Amino acid sequence: MPDVAIEAKELTKRFGDFIAVDHISFSVNGGEIFGFLGANGSGKSTTIRMLCGLLQSSGGSATVAGFDINSQADSVKENIGYMSQKFSLYDDLTVTENIRFWGGIYGLSDEMIAKRQAWAIGIAGLEGREKSLPRELPGGFKQRLALACAMLHSPKVVFLDEPTGGVDPIMRRRFWDLIRQLAEEGTTVFVTTHYLDEAEYCNRIMLIHAGRMIAVGTPEQLKKEYIRTPVLEVETERIIEAMALLDEDDRVEETSVFGTFLHVSIAERYNAEKVIREVLGAHNISPSRIEPIVPSLEDVFIHLIDRQEAEQKR
């Protein structure tokens, strides 16, 4: 395993005039869980598809498992697993038929297929359901089966494109346990998601927005580096009104809706709680709770994206 599992340099993808991936560069270490975060349409799938050889890049270069994605596509394919954003096993083949087929296509011998089949059934938690068709399985199991099928040939690098989309929280947790287990066994995992809580499971994360890279680092680094002002969580019934009022005040740096609460960051030289009470109190809004919180990645990202958009406007 080379130390660097994936290395992208100025990787770019244009669809006509539209730039879906805009000169992004990053590197992923072997055995790392690398999270790739961004909103819908930010270019996550496009990046993965270029790295897997499904799309021709329009500029820049990249290596995966040490092979160039353009000139050594065949070697790349032998060393990667890919789980696409939509479920893509054969719905009319049973669990074992799917496993045997994909194993065969990856060139495994019959004994190897038998061995990996047992492994895959175990990983997916499908003991006793070997003869089911994928469409009869609950979402979480389907997803794990798809992951197992992408890992049959024990690839060095596995690309997972929103693997937990549409899966309930408990199954999501279990799926992430599985990803961690794979990483501990030495597989490099490149995973996209737009669930920010999932990013905390990653060794390192990278945020892209509108095809551009915005930030990269460990979750802790990102939180420390980008959020310098304290964040407070405000609970009130008139949340939209409160947000508008706070936004107008110069002392307030940023506001965002977070579930049913408001997250507010205030310039450091002020007493944050006092400022909030003062602004809202002037309009007869008395928040039922104001509490300083440890900023989450979501706060970081909202902050970063706001900053990027502000810069672009300028």
Add this chain to the structure above:
Amino acid sequence: MRTLLHMLRKEFLQLRRDPRIVQLILIGPIAQLLLFGYAINMDVNTVPVVVCDMDHSIESHDLIARFSNSGYFPIVGYVDKLSDVDPYIDRSKASLALIIPENFGRDIKRNASVPLPVIVDGSESNSASVGLNYAGAIIAGYSQNILVQNFSRRGFGGLHPIQVIPEVRVWYNPELKSRNFLVPGILGTLLLQATVLLTALAIVKEKESGTMEQLIVTPIKPYQIIIGKLAPFFIIGAIDIVLAIAGTTIVLGIPVRGSIWLLGGLSLLFIMTTLGLGLFVSTVSQTQQQAMMTTIFFLIMPMNFLSGFIFPIENMPKIIQYVTYLLPLRYFFEIIRDVFLRGVGFDVLWPQALALFIFGVCILTLASLRFRKKLA
């Protein structure tokens, strides 16, 4: 090689599990063939006739007897007045009315031209025209008979052409002729439909469901995907050939005059072209819906209309006639017709075979290149 075997095994597993398959490859063709075969038969067998005999002579009775004895014209009523014919036609009790004018017998003996009005129910144009042809044949036979009688009575002096019918076109048994041509022709349309459509759908389905993408990220080669996808439909096509030939010869009793092996072999050549077309359609379609529309509107319909199956090529405008040289179905129809009806061999049919071969190689190459390009 092992990869290919895995691919093939998967394709057959999927085929076996596809409920449409039995319907499409087994029931469909056979049903179509039999329906077509018997429908043509039925049209002709039942042309009910109403007779309006205003003459009541020996000659008129003779003509009527010829109609009723033919087996194709059940006589559903006799009337004496013209106005009584209308209700029969109006209520579709009769498709054809035979009107024998007064003095029909006398005029015939005098060698005069004899008008013999035949009223046909045009609403069923198909059976009407066949009925008309039949009636024409019977009447022609009748007039010829009289001609012969006159001739034997008076020698050459009696040879005046007697006109008894507005139009006499078909002398042969038209029923046998059209049926013998049409039924084998179905083999062509059948193979075209089954193979092009099924191939295109099977490939596009993988695109739609995302499994194609999943396949592409594996080390499998594009040619292995192509062979894996086409092989099952080649076999299905072959089964259809056997079924259709068996159905035509055994069930419908239409014999193959030429070599069955030649017919089978050239049919396989034809399937090669249709598989190529199916693959090509799959490279220009994103959804199964699109593939279906493209196949039906751009391939099946034009080919059926322009390949000489429904309309004779000789009657088409010159430009269209040139276009038909680009249609594999055209050559295949010629092959079917010639092997089935004329019993000719490869020595005569090699140009058609060559045309199919060239078309097949070209379309398969083109489609494969497009397919590979899409993958890259």
